Amino acid sequence: MIELKDVTKIYKVGDEDFRALDKVSFKVDKGEFISICGASGSGKTTLLNIIGTIDECTEGSYLFEGADVCRMNDGKRAKLRNQHIGFVLQDFALINNQTVLYNVMLPALLGKTPYKAIKAKALKALQSVGIADQAQKKANQLSGGQRQRVAIARALINEPGLILADEPTGQLDSETGKQIMDIFKKLNETGITVITVTHDKAIADYAKRLVVISDGKIVSDSSINKEA
Amino acid sequence: MRLIHLFRAFLKGVRFSSLLLMIMMTGAVFLGIMTLAATNYKYADYNMLKSSPDDTYYLGNLSAPPFGIPWSTMGESLVEELNQLPGIERAYTVKTASPIMYGNEGTVICLLHPDILEDFPVLKEMGYDFDKDPNGFVLCSVLFDGFKGDSVTISGHKDKYGFRNFDIKVNSVVSPMFKVITLGGSGNARLTSGMLLSGSNYIIGIDTKENEALLEEYTSGLHWAPNAIFKLKKNATEAEKEEVFRYAETKGNYASLAEIADGDLKEIHEDMRLSFPRPLFLFIASLAAYLSITALVVAKKKKELAVYYLCGADHKKCLTITLMAVGLVAFLSTVISIAIVFVFRAVQRADHEFFYGYLFSANCIWLVLGFFVLTLLTAFAGVFVSIKGKTPVQLLRGVE
Numbered sequence: 071m072i073e074l075k076d077v078t079k080i081y082k083v084g085d086e087d088f089r090a091l092d093k094v095s096f097k098v099d100k101g102e103f104i105s106i107c108g109a110s111g112s113g114k115t116t117l118l119n120i121i122g123t124i125d126e127c128t129e130g131s132y133l134f135e136g137a138d139v140c141r142m143n144d145g146k147r148a149k150l151r152n153q154h155i156g157f158v159l160q161d162f163a164l165i166n167n168q169t170v171l172y173n174v175m176l177p178a179l180l181g182k183t184p185y186k187a188i189k190a191k192a193l194k195a196l197q198s199v200g201i202a203d204q205a206q207k208k209a210n211q212l213s214g215g216q217r218q219r220v221a222i223a224r225a226l227i228n229e230p231g232l233i234l235a236d237e238p239t240g241q242l243d244s245e246t247g248k249q250i251m252d253i254f255k256k257l258n259e260t261g262i263t264v265i266t267v268t269h270d271k272a273i274a275d276y277a278k279r280l281v282v283i284s285d286g287k288i289v290s291d292s293s294i295n296k297e298a
Numbered sequence: 299m300r301l302i303h304l305f306r307a308f309l310k311g312v313r314f315s316s317l318l319l320m321i322m323m324t325g326a327v328f329l330g331i332m333t334l335a336a337t338n339y340k341y342a343d344y345n346m347l348k349s350s351p352d353d354t355y356y357l358g359n360l361s362a363p364p365f366g367i368p369w370s371t372m373g374e375s376l377v378e379e380l381n382q383l384p385g386i387e388r389a390y391t392v393k394t395a396s397p398i399m400y401g402n403e404g405t406v407i408c409l410l411h412p413d414i415l416e417d418f419p420v421l422k423e424m425g426y427d428f429d430k431d432p433n434g435f436v437l438c439s440v441l442f443d444g445f446k447g448d449s450v451t452i453s454g455h456k457d458k459y460g461f462r463n464f465d466i467k468v469n470s471v472v473s474p475m476f477k478v479i480t481l482g483g484s485g486n487a488r489l490t491s492g493m494l495l496s497g498s499n500y501i502i503g504i505d506t507k508e509n510e511a512l513l514e515e516y517t518s519g520l521h522w523a524p525n526a527i528f529k530l531k532k533n534a535t536e537a538e539k540e541e542v543f544r545y546a547e548t549k550g551n552y553a554s555l556a557e558i559a560d561g562d563l564k565e566i567h568e569d570m571r572l573s574f575p576r577p578l579f580l581f582i583a584s585l586a587a588y589l590s591i592t593a594l595v596v597a598k599k600k601k602e603l604a605v606y607y608l609c610g611a612d613h614k615k616c617l618t619i620t621l622m623a624v625g626l627v628a629f630l631s632t633v634i635s636i637a638i639v640f641v642f643r644a645v646q647r648a649d650h651e652f653f654y655g656y657l658f659s660a661n662c663i664w665l666v667l668g669f670f671v672l673t674l675l676t677a678f679a680g681v682f683v684s685i686k687g688k689t690p691v692q693l694l695r696g697v698e
Contacts, residue, residue: 124607124608144612144613144614145612145614147612148607148610148611148612148615149610149612151608151609151610152609152610152611153610157608157609159608163604163605163608164605165307165602165605167310167311168307168310172307176304176605176606176609177609177610179303179304180304180606180609180610180611180615181610185303224609228610
């Protein structure tokens with residue numbers, strides 16, 4: 071599904087170059103559940119941003135279902151992001167003064183689906199994360215767990231094949247965090263590829279594969295043995 | 299349709315400030331329009347007078363107190379005497395009498411020398427045109443607004459005590475918008491400014507034999523003022539000019555059309571000096587407010603744009619939505635301002651008494667559009683600077 075080859079990302083920090091990713095090669099098959107772990111500043115979020123097409127690599131190549139993302143213009147990358155990728159961020163990235171329903175509808179509004187169908191899909195997505203009754207509330211009227219469910223519902227509305235979650239439980243208590251990870255697990259069981267970025271071991275354990283990143287390099291990439 | 303939904307949602311949170319700004323901008327443009335319309339009027343007025351021949355004077359004959367002289371004794375003596383003065387190239391009669399009644403309203407009737415229209419194009423510009431019928435009349439008054447027909451019934455004093463109705467042929471109806479030579483001074487106008495008025499009621503005709511006969515029959519009870527317009531010779535000496543002016547002073551008030559036009563021009567400059575700073579200040583203030591609101595919208599909505607980006611909007615869509623939001627304010631105030639210009643124009647055409655002293659010509663629309671383009675360009679530049687150069691990640695860093 072995803073193939074990154076020798077991906078390097080260099081940021082300018084003042085006059086100096088900062089190598090956030092250094093020749094990272096990484097392959098993801100359809101239906102995988104991967105956790106990317108690493109210390110703060112190790113480059114895990116940069117890797118997720120590049121996979122999510124919201125950042126570009128400085129060197130290397132990135133293929134998404136065979137298509138060369140590096141050669142795509144802004145519009146095509148946006149379309150790819152809209153149609154095939156769902157994002158769930160630590161800080162939820164919701165529009166707080168809008169209703170839950172509007173927040174969930176947003177990715178579909180950017181596509182070509184008719185408005186009525188979008189509304190129905192949004193309600194279905196909210197139902198799937200158990201907060202359909204909150205649809206008309208403003209996003210900032212919800213609890214952290216509920217907000218993250220809204221973000222998941224938003225990520226699901228265009229039925230993407232890939233969900234990228236950057237520290238999805240970072241602002242939640244452990245019980246709510248568990249519930250959110252259970253949702254990801256269920257989604258993965260339906261065939262959706264899930265990649266989470268975390269530094270929490272308990273959260274990483276939900277995945278089937280663990281990628282450890284340090285100083286912009288992948289230092290370990292292994293399957294997680296659930297029975298162990 | 300979907301874009302409208304996104305756009306409507308995007309406006310949330312900045313609606314009140316946008317509304318306030320729109321009112322402010324509309325107010326600024328409105329004041330600008332009114333100032334320009336007032337200047338337009340004065341300028342058009344000035345242009346009318348400016349087209350008068352050089353060294354031309356209007357003479358209101360006040361020599362027969364208290365209200366002029368009877369038709370039977372008027373003759374052509376004033377013009378004949380003027381024509382005999384060596385400094386004068388040509389003098390024309392302008393016979394004026396009042397009151398002529400149309401319904402319950404009094405009006406003035408005026409007979410012009412036939413050659414006057416050729417030599418004074420300004421009169422034709424005012425609409426005094428007798429090509430249709432030299433014996434027809436021009437109804438030059440708001441009294442006759444909307445009048446249609448080939449003749450009109452008016453009444454005048456046949457004798458000392460009674461009114462008599464009679465019909466006159468009508469060539470056209472003119473509503474004088476500008477300060478025009480209304481050919482007044484029928485014995486009781488003591489100021490030269492009385493000769494240049496607007497909105498007075500006049501019926502203008504040519505001094506033909508037929509018209510003289512008609513008026514002699516039906517207005518013999520009226521007192522007539524044998525006014526005149528005279529033109530000095532180009533090579534007249536100072537002494538000859540002095541002689542003409544001395545004579546004119548003995549007959550009534552006289553005014554140089556060129557001097558009146560110059561006075562108008564000075565008045566325009568003075569008016570512009572006094573009245574333009576206010577709308578200019580408002581323009582600048584509303585432009586600054588517009589830029590501030592744009593900056594506010596962009597700053598307030600940057601995080602929202604990051605979310606849009608995350609959900610699959612490209613830079614172009616993010617820019618479109620932002621530009622639509624900032625453009626809407628300028629667009630609505632432009633539409634309102636243009637509507638104001640059109641409504642005022644229509645009102646003015648229907649009744650010249652309304653907005654007297656204003657002229658809503660095409661440059662008012664250009665002013666509005668110019669302001670619209672200027673504000674949009676400035677705001678768009680601001681939006682581009684703050685969004686266009688940013689990478690999605692830079693935008694996303696703004697997300698809470």
